[in-house]
Amino acid sequence: TQLLEQSPQFLSIQEGENLTVYCNSSSVFSSLQWYRQEPGEGPVLLVTVVTGGEVKKLKRLTFQFGDARKDSSLHITAAQPGDTGLYLCAGNDYKLSFGAGTTVTVRA
Amino acid sequence: KAGVTQTPRYLIKTRGQQVTLSCSPISGHRSVSWYQQTPGQGLQFLFEYFSETQRNKGNFPGRFSGRQFSNSRSEMNVSTLELGDSALYLCASSFKPGAYNEQFFGPGTRLTVL
Numbered sequence: 001t002q003l004l005e006q007s008p009q010f011l012s013i014q015e016g017e018n019l020t021v022y023c024n025s026s027s028v029f030s031s032l033q034w035y036r037q038e039p040g041e042g043p044v045l046l047v048t049v050v051t052g053g054e055v056k057k058l059k060r061l062t063f064q065f066g067d068a069r070k071d072s073s074l075h076i077t078a079a080q081p082g083d084t085g086l087y088l089c090a091g092n093d094y095k096l097s098f099g100a101g102t103t104v105t106v107r108a
Numbered sequence: 109k110a111g112v113t114q115t116p117r118y119l120i121k122t123r124g125q126q127v128t129l130s131c132s133p134i135s136g137h138r139s140v141s142w143y144q145q146t147p148g149q150g151l152q153f154l155f156e157y158f159s160e161t162q163r164n165k166g167n168f169p170g171r172f173s174g175r176q177f178s179n180s181r182s183e184m185n186v187s188t189l190e191l192g193d194s195a196l197y198l199c200a201s202s203f204k205p206g207a208y209n210e211q212f213f214g215p216g217t218r219l220t221v222l
Contacts, residue, residue, distance in 0.1 A: 031207055040218070096211060101150065
């Protein structure tokens with residue numbers, strides 16, 4: 001049973017559109033991390049959020065951590081084909097507990 | 109700074125054999141964790157090493173083992189391979205253990221068991 005539920009499972013959009021990926025947890029984690037993974041490669045760390053209510057921006061990516069530190073979202077503005085990949089959220093206590101991931105495809 | 113390196117990148121074995129995978133962490137990182145990624149189960153934690161000691165272990169059978177050397181490099185071993193062990197094995201390093209220490213992943217070793 002996944003401790004973290006990600007939705008949607010798949011997302012296909014046109015270049016220039018916006019998208020949001022959600023991550024909901026049944027547990028409170030000390031921190032939560034978002035990764036992007038491309039086929040055949042390891043996950044690449046995008047951001048770490050720690051404080052409830054925290055919002056972090058990384059160029060066109062905006063990450064939010066819920067007040068109760070049990071949910072998070074990733075919003076991409078004006079998506080580009082280079083944003084294509086598997087987006088994973090992971091709760092960090094002493095190990096990373098991953099959601100199943102959201103496969104994002106941005107069509108040119 | 110060089111990232112996490114894993115060798116080999118690809119490996120094909122047959123059932124019953126054993127395999128050893130290697131991971132070199134980012135320079136200065138002393139904690140190494142191993143994860144298994146499969147299409148059905150996603151990413152699952154195997155174990156974590158720090159200062160040559162296994163600190164935590166996930167819910168995997170005893171056929172999965174690991175160790176860490178004094179230079180923080182780590183190896184994991186899988187004995188008596190089963191078809192279900194086919195997976196991408198990922199190593200992640202962090203400066204030290206703990207929930208607030210970010211983990212950085214290597215490219216993985218793709219293991220295929222025939």
